[in-house]
Amino acid sequence: xxxxEEDPQALSIQEGxxxxxxxxxxxxxNNLQWYRQNSGRGLVHLILIRSNEREKHSGRLRVTLxxxxxxxxxxxxxxxxxxxxxxxxxxxxxxxxLAFGKGNQVVVIP
Amino acid sequence: xxxxxxxxxxxxxxxxxxxxxxCEQNLNHxxxxxxxxxxxxxxxxxxxSQIVNDFQKGDIAEGYSVSREKKExxxxxxxxAQKNPTAxxxxxxxxxxxxxxxxxxxxxxxxLTVV
Numbered sequence: 001x002x003x004x005e006e007d008p009q010a011l012s013i014q015e016g017x018x019x020x021x022x023x024x025x026x027x028x029x030n031n032l033q034w035y036r037q038n039s040g041r042g043l044v045h046l047i048l049i050r051s052n053e054r055e056k057h058s059g060r061l062r063v064t065l066x067x068x069x070x071x072x073x074x075x076x077x078x079x080x081x082x083x084x085x086x087x088x089x090x091x092x093x094x095x096x097x098l099a100f101g102k103g104n105q106v107v108v109i110p
Numbered sequence: 111x112x113x114x115x116x117x118x119x120x121x122x123x124x125x126x127x128x129x130x131x132x133c134e135q136n137l138n139h140x141x142x143x144x145x146x147x148x149x150x151x152x153x154x155x156x157x158x159s160q161i162v163n164d165f166q167k168g169d170i171a172e173g174y175s176v177s178r179e180k181k182e183x184x185x186x187x188x189x190x191a192q193k194n195p196t197a198x199x200x201x202x203x204x205x206x207x208x209x210x211x212x213x214x215x216x217x218x219x220x221x222l223t224v225v
Contacts, residue, residue: 030211031211033213033214035214035216040198040219040221041218041219042116042200042216042217042218042219043153043200043202043214043216044216045213045214045215048211048212048213050211088152088153090214092211094211096141096158096160097155097158097168098143098155098202098204098214099155100145100152100153100154101152102150102151102152103152
């Protein structure tokens with residue numbers, strides 16, 4: 001099945017630092033989405049970037065998409081302890097399926 | 111309040127039993143999804159439904175069944191044929207189809223444990 005794959009899978013940073021996660025996929029997409037999950041909870045949508053977009057911002061989040069390399073990155077700037085969570089990318093290939101990667105666990109140390 | 115509700119939050123199943131997980135949404139979304147989450151394996155798609163009375167198998171449908179009799183409801187039954195059902199189950203919904211693509215809204219999950 002087609003799905004995003006994130007790397008690195010675990011990241012530990014100091015509060016105030018930036019956190020970067022990458023996601024790769026194998027076949028063409030309509031859009032790519034990033035989600036956040038706090039431990040034991042449901043996922044919350046963060047940002048959606050369409051295949052014809054290259055960069056998108058939302059608050060302290062910045063997402064890039066490189067369709068030639070079939071990859072995306074999520075940057076969280078000036079991280080806070082409250083950013084501690086797992087982050088997932090999901091690929092939408094236009095068939096109404098939404099395929100998720102394995103996720104990145106981010107720990108922000110106060 | 112609009113949202114997606116899963117129940118129960120915790121569920122215990124004895125060997126050989128069927129159990130049904132509930133998922134209800136009042137967002138008027140056409141598409142609904144069931145995912146299974148195991149530690150270190152991310153989310154895997156079990157079943158999805160794009161419209162009432164229609165659903166498709168995902169990547170790990172064996173041992174599971176669903177129905178979509180109403181737009182608001184998409185219950186998942188974990189049957190005795192599912193040999194390793196202990197996991198965290200997540201239901202999601204979204205509007206839009208195909209190229210439009212929209213964000214998914216998730217319930218808070220049901221943690222199923224076999225005892």
